[in-house]
Amino acid sequence: MRIALQNVWFRYPGSSSFALRSIDLEVEEGEVVAIVGPNGSGKTTLLKVLATLYAPSVGRVLADGTDFWSLSEDERTSLRRRLVYVHEKPTLFRGTVLDNVMLGLRLRRVGDAEKRAMDVLEALGIAKLASRGRRELSAGQAQLVALARAIAVEPEVLLLDEPFAYLDEANRSRVAEVLTELNSERGVAIAIASHVYIENPVEVTKTVKLFDGAVAEVRGVGCG
Ligand SMILES: Nc1ncnc2c1ncn2[C@@H]1O[C@H](COP(=O)(O)OP(=O)(O)O)[C@@H](O)[C@H]1O
Numbered sequence: 001m002r003i004a005l006q007n008v009w010f011r012y013p014g015s016s017s018f019a020l021r022s023i024d025l026e027v028e029e030g031e032v033v034a035i036v037g038p039n040g041s042g043k044t045t046l047l048k049v050l051a052t053l054y055a056p057s058v059g060r061v062l063a064d065g066t067d068f069w070s071l072s073e074d075e076r077t078s079l080r081r082r083l084v085y086v087h088e089k090p091t092l093f094r095g096t097v098l099d100n101v102m103l104g105l106r107l108r109r110v111g112d113a114e115k116r117a118m119d120v121l122e123a124l125g126i127a128k129l130a131s132r133g134r135r136e137l138s139a140g141q142a143q144l145v146a147l148a149r150a151i152a153v154e155p156e157v158l159l160l161d162e163p164f165a166y167l168d169e170a171n172r173s174r175v176a177e178v179l180t181e182l183n184s185e186r187g188v189a190i191a192i193a194s195h196v197y198i199e200n201p202v203e204v205t206k207t208v209k210l211f212d213g214a215v216a217e218v219r220g221v222g223c224g
């Protein structure tokens with residue numbers, strides 16, 4: 001799936017200024033887009049607009065060429081199933097780690113949810129946490145579980161907010177490997193927001209630098 005933002009502006013309700021200003025950006029199959037910029041530059045807001053969690057105040061969000069916000073509620077729901085946003089500080093639900101990872105699969109009525117969930121936990125090196133509760137996890141472990149929950153539903157677009165923030169070196173490399181494989185073998189489009197560019201261990205196809213809600217620079221293939 002391809003998500004394209006066209007002249008997107010976004011203002012939080014009650015705020016006097018725009019958190020996003022005149023953004024044109026595409027994230028499509030096979031891409032890994034890094035979104036970088038200082039705190040408050042608009043990375044999280046941008047990911048949430050890409051994830052269709054926020055509707056732009058001005059401008060359009062195209063999903064495979066169709067104007068997302070003009071679609072019916074049903075059409076939006078089915079498109080939303082194909083993309084996943086992972087919060088920087090994810091909320092896990094009551095129940096075990098395994099329950100959390102299986103939840104999205106159950107909602108999507110995927111068969112063999114338990115095996116699929118365990119395979120993903122295994123790939124991320126956290127199979128041994130399967131029966132733990134959410135309060136028995138460190139911040140880094142919770143971040144890995146949230147990532148597992150996102151990957152398990154096999155989205156076409158994966159939008160990750162500061163995914164490496166709480167991870168140690170070994171986990172960063174492991175996550176980078178898993179993401180690279182999803183991207184190169186299944187064509188999953190990935191966008192990664194991070195405030196410290198150097199901390200992103202994933203090889204990217206495009207880097208978008210935000211400053212004060214606007215794109216300050218784009219670097220990558222075909223961008224010179
Ligand atoms: N819920 C909110 N209500 C009002 N303003 C917000 C809200 N969330 C973020 N902002 C503002 O929007 C701007 C961009 O924030 P954000 O997208 O979170 O930046 P980043 O993720 O790059 O740190 C900041 O000026 C921030 O203060």
Ligand SMILES: [Mg+2]
Pocket residue numbers: 043044045088161
């Ligand atoms: Mg943020």
